Amino acid sequence: MKLNLWIVANCLHALEPVISVPRDAPAVLIGARTIYVPRCAYVYQKKSDVFVDAGKEGGYLIFENMNFREVLEMVQFTFDFYSGWEDKLSEAAEKMDYKQIIDQSWSVFKNPMMLLDAGNNLMAMSAQYRDDEVNEDWKYMARHKRSSLEVQQFLIENGAPYDYYMNDKSRIFHLKTPWINGKELSVAIFYQYVQYGRLNIVEKDRELNPGDLLMADHLVGYLAEILGRTSNQNQLSDSFASVYMKLLTKERVSGEELEYWKKTSGWLRKKKYRVVVCQNDAKAVDRNRRRSVENLIRSCFGDNGGIVLIKDKISFLLIDQSEKEVADKWKRLLDFSERFHLKVGVSLVVRDISRLYCYYDQGVKALEWGKTKGRTDVRGGG
Known part of the structure; x- marks a missing residue:
């Protein structure tokens, strides 16, 4: 699959790269090279730092005081990692297993994820977090398997100007409520113009950024197919x-x-x-x-x-x-x-x-x- 440097940086988040990438950088990269090649990230050393360059439109990353060969291998690994993730998504989609899709995607987003149906009932959530480890909305979801009326009322009334409930493209919302106090990526899941659910990703362990928006939209394509086909099979x-x-x-x-x-x-x-x-x-x-x-x-x-x-x-x-x-x-x-x-x-x-x-x-x-x-x-x- 094609990436941009936001997506690469997210995968290598633990290495703490310096990020200088436009928010709208196109996802066109197919690999990493040590010479300039179209549609590839150009990896080179400058003094004690290693640069990963995607040109004027794609921006660049800086890995400070790191070994050139190690960075090159890690960047190349990133493309293999996302290719493997897509294979797992395809396998789960074949089995109509949306829970497996959520499980397999935590390593991409490294943040709490939840999948809801169109009525805001919980379908799946990241198993890496305890009930009381994220926020009050997460705790309520984990215990009652549905969103609280207070949260739903808040989102309907305050999310309307931002098209919260009908956004078919991922967006990052800054929510200030006693239940969700912070940033949350959210996207409505449609299949053949009918809404079947919603994907929410809470900012907790890593800051959400434009790379997450691209990956969430990619993920929703698989979820929409599963939820839509499941609904059509159950009349x-x-x-x-x-x-x-x-x-x-x-x-x-x-x-x-x-x-x-x-x-x-x-x-x-x-x-x-x-x-x-x-x-x-x-x-x-x-x-x-x-x-x-x-x-x-x-x-x-x-x-x-x-x-x-x-x-x-x-x-x-x-x-x-x-x-x-x-x-x-x-x-x-x-x-x-x-x-x-x-x-x-x-x-x-x-x-x-x-x-x-x-x-x-x-x-x-x-x-x-x-x-x-x-x-x-x-x-x-x-």
Whole structure:
């Protein structure tokens, strides 16, 4: 693979080279030579220092008071190292193993890494760090396997001007919160224009720089393929949402479709179901913010038959399984509505699944009634 001197310097970080490289230096280098050769780093000695030169556009590194032959071998090793890393990425991608990709990439970034799905649930994180060794967000992730609502709210509100939630190119953000106080590289992972996750790299053991941005974008190419293909192979959630949408909009659903949906979504007569309808309270809602909130709702409530979007309203099923679970879900739903400025309407308990559209209408009417009364959430009886 092609490198620039930022990437070389990151690999040889322990040698503490002096870095004089443009931030936008192109990644065009394919090797190192002791004479000038196009697209190769030129390694030479000047007094007691060894220079690694990539020309005017590529900049140079200085290894002070070091042996010429040792530096040359180390720089040549760098190209072999990244070539080997790419081979490992390809092997992991063939096995659809995103955890292996994160494991194999720590030696490239030498900083804490975490992979999240589109709903900010933890998929993988660097095993080199203890729960309490990075920051509060890392600790919460390690223990709860998802991002906290406080962090998500902060990033949605404060990251919007910087396109945080929809950036498909790596960027380094300086975040000042009690949970993440420092720099973090972050990039959204898209596959065929659909977001499937996010890669975060926290600055801890080595300063993040433009070389990390290039390598993260390269890494995301492999992760996007895995996450996208995995999702396409598992159409269960899509089929949930498709049948749920038909039921809400009074479209015809075959008996076979309905029975399959009930079976796969765990629909049971003894459970109580309600239709929830959410709408953003703001008059003009940023598209990226809306999509981020949809992903969060899908993450927390989308396991009971699907999440669907009808015009500007989001709908899903809420299941009453026990008094404690009901209380927990209502608390979470209220928390969502307050943090993300949502209006929420909830139907009466569903008595007839074939008339689910009637309960959707109840949820919409409850939501509209709540607006007129200035209330955030309205729940029906039953």
